[in-house]
Amino acid sequence: MKITNLEDLQKVKDAGLASLYPPKPKILVGMATCGLAAGAQQVYDLLRRKAEADAWDGVVEKTGCIGFCYKEPLVDLIWPASPRLTYELMTPKAVESFWEEMNSIRYPEKRLLGRIDVDEMLLDGGPRRLYRRKQLKGFLASVPLYEELDFFKMQRRLAMRNCGFIDPDNLEHYIARGGYAALYQALTAMTPEEVIEQIIASGLRGRGGGGFPTGVKWQSCRKAKGWPKYVLCNADEGDPGAYMDRSLIEGDPHSILEGMLIGGYAIGASEGYIYVRAEYPLAVKTLQNAIFAAREAGFLGENLFGTGFNFDLKINLGGGAFVCGESTALMASIEGHPGEPKAKYVHTVEKGLWGRPSNLNNVETWANVPVIIGKGADWYKSIGTPGSTGTKIFSLVGQVKNVGLVEVPMGVTIKDMVMAIGGGVPGDREFKAVQTGGPSGGCIPKEKWDLPIDFDSLWEAGSIMGSGGMIVMDQSTCMVDVAKYFLDFLMDESCGKCTPCRLGLKRMHAMLEEFSRGQGTLEDLDELTSLAQAVQDASLCALGGSAPNPVLTTLRYFREEYEAHILKKQCPAKVCRDLITFTVNPELCSGCTLCARECPAGAIAGAKKEAHRINPALCIKCGACAEACKFGAIEIC
Amino acid sequence: MVHLTINDREVSGQDGWTILEVAREHGIDIPTLCQHGAVEPSGACRLCMVEVDDGRRRRMVASCLYPIRAGLKVWTESDRIQNVRRWILQMLVDEHPGSERLQVLAQTYGVKASRFKSSRYEDVCILCGLCVRACEEVAGVGCLSFGNRGVHKEVTTSYHLPSPECIGCGTCLYVCPTGAMEQFFNRVRAVA
Secondary structure, three states, X not given: OOOOOHHHHHHHHHHHHHHHOOOOOEEEEEOOHHHHHHOHHHHHHHHHHHHHHOOOXXXXXXEOOOOOHXXXXXXXXXXXXXXXXXXXXXXXHHHHHHHHHHHHHOOOOXXXXXXXXXXXXXXXXXXXXXXXXXXXXXXXXXXXXXXXXXXXXXXXXXXXXXXXXXXXXXXXXXXXXXXXXXXXXXXHHOOHHHHHHHHHHHOOEOOOOXXXXXXXXXXXXXXXXXXXXXXXXXXXXXXXXXXXXXXXXXXXXXXXXXXXXXXXXXXXXXXXXXXXXXXXXXHHHHHHHHHHHHHHHOOOEEEEOOOXXXXXXXXXXXXXXXXXXXXXXXXXXXXXXXXXXXXOOOOOOOOOHHHOOEEEEEHHHHHHHHHHHHHOHHHHHOOEOOOOEOEEEEEEEEOOOOOEEXXXXXXXXXXXXXXHHOOOOOOOOOEEEEEEOHHHOEEEEHHHOOOEOOHHHHHHOOOOOOOOEEEEEEXXXXXXHHHHHHHHHHHHHOOOOOHHHHHHHHHHHHHHHHHHOOOOOHHHHHHHHHHHHHHHHXXXXXXXXXXXXXXXXXXXXXXXXXXXXXXXXXXXXXXXHHHOOEEEOOOOXXXXXXXXXXXXXXXXXXXXXXXXXXXXXXOOOOOHHHHHOOOOOEEEO | OEEEEEOOEEEEEOOOOEHHHHHHHOOOOOOOOOOOOOOOOOOOOOOOXXXXXXXXXXXXXXXXXXXXXXXXXXXXXXXXXXXXXXXXXXXXXXXXXXXXXXXXXXXXXXXXXXOOOOOXXXXXXXXXXXXXXXXXXXXXXXXXXXXXXXXXOEEEOHHHOOEOOOOOOOHHHHHXXXXXXXXXXXXXXXXX
């Protein structure tokens, strides 16, 4: 059915609401990539089979990622007029008992993570309480609320407003939660200039890395001469350990479509491209479904809402090059050329895709647009800090207890992020540093953990916001090794067009390789800094320009670690293989032979119930013995 | 005419010119490797980096691509520029020790090879892309292109096979700054 006016939209919305909160029980399974990797498909299939076998009068549905990645697979149970209950780490075995308990005592008690009493419904004019009673009694009252969970306490969900609440393939669900109302409002009640004014007033800055004011970009593109104009969405997310965009697409694809439609209207474009990496098969499929559904409903195509505005979208698959996340390389790739960047002395908003004015924004930026139009710039501005408004999604990964996606207001400190939300470092080790902004970002040490996370503070600390990767590191991480790891990645991903990036990264990597072997001199540290400066100054694009960041920040904050490698021939974190030796402490060794069996190099010998020995000539320092030993008898020095 | 300064000297050029073109017109030295008057600039070698102040901020740009503007201030010999030149030349000489052109250029700018020297003397292609651009833009053939990426990047032909499209005009040989094309040319031409 084509939606051409407000009444049509309202009708679909009513149908969507009835399907979101039906008058019968509903089970939701988190089926984004993180859930699937943990086994959500088996859980979902089993629940479907059980529902069918029992002729159960309820709904089993999939949904996106709510952010709790380390608790996946997540299953939610919503009885009519009841709070929503979330169950964690659901295996097929756990589903069996879950199903039994649900049928006998209604609310299964095992593996319960939390409850949601009120669905915020951000864009639908107010929160929706899931039950009528004034207070919960008994068991349900003892279940912690989402807002009380450490992981959720400080979160504010704008871009991820629908993730984990709707079936991403269901357009009605999106509309039920206020979707496409902002588009209607923009098309029918606002001029393109007014839309741009709102975006400028909101203070929204590009979420892809640069942090350029989005509204100003739109304005330049609108003013640029040339036709046709294009709006583009950058979904070529490639930072190691970052998956904000993937989860957004997999959880709520229409929010991106709606953002792009509003952007297209404001800029005066009628064509758009979403450049998404082919390594995200589920995201690609979800986008394809969303575009198909939007076209069927009349949100894409000609004469939208009868206003005469035409717009359509195409998906372009990236072939696996990190550099194609750079705007000019991305455009070259869409044009069918090799993904190589060009100089941007003439901006892409004037001459971009096929030499036409083109406006490129990141997935998360687009997802924020409907919120700004729907709730108003002033409301949006009230969240975050004056210089960095709104929220930012981070993928909190690495050596931290609560791994997952978090969306927080800008200005939250690193300490809160790691300790309060992330739950600190697992085990008895200590927090050491955090790498923000992926391989192009920098390492920020513990001494600076009161730093608020916003565009400008991170920039001053020598790092960048980037697209939102946040890799937590503890004492067992060697900073020389970290810098080497990121350079290794970037060296692989450099397009090779310009000399400083192609040869400079290789040279920097070679120097770090020397340090990690205990070679090199203190003068080499100055040489490395000077080369890093040259690469930063002379590289053609932002990949090369920001590639020295991990090296420069680790040198700035952890110079003594570099010096320990060079002068003392020691790796303080005991990571660099050429500088450590593995030995067995005969006092602690029980002679269980486990290490000898685990050793892939056959370097460990010893009789049963007698202390073992490691042959240093054969040892490859892989650490398998230390991991296997139950008595802590393997010593690394 | 557009008026600007290079190293605090008043100079002028025509609208649409790049900094490099103005500098050359006025006899101001800026080294280049990937630039050739017959083809479009690409900004690959980065040897022509200069510092500019466009009234908003001071930054490093590639002079072969940066269009001049009235009031622009340009410097061609600052510390930052010398640092960039030194590293680019040193790394190129280290990587391609067999190239005479690079040796001479490095000597001119007082740059010496380092301990990270490559032992592959025969490899002198610096991937400036002049051959690729000349084949496409001057000869109108387009049988050369880049293959792979990063440190594995190479000049190659379709499917790495001799190209039946090559007309043997030798334009690529003429523009190649290091003579690398002389070794590669016979693998490009499909001799019937």
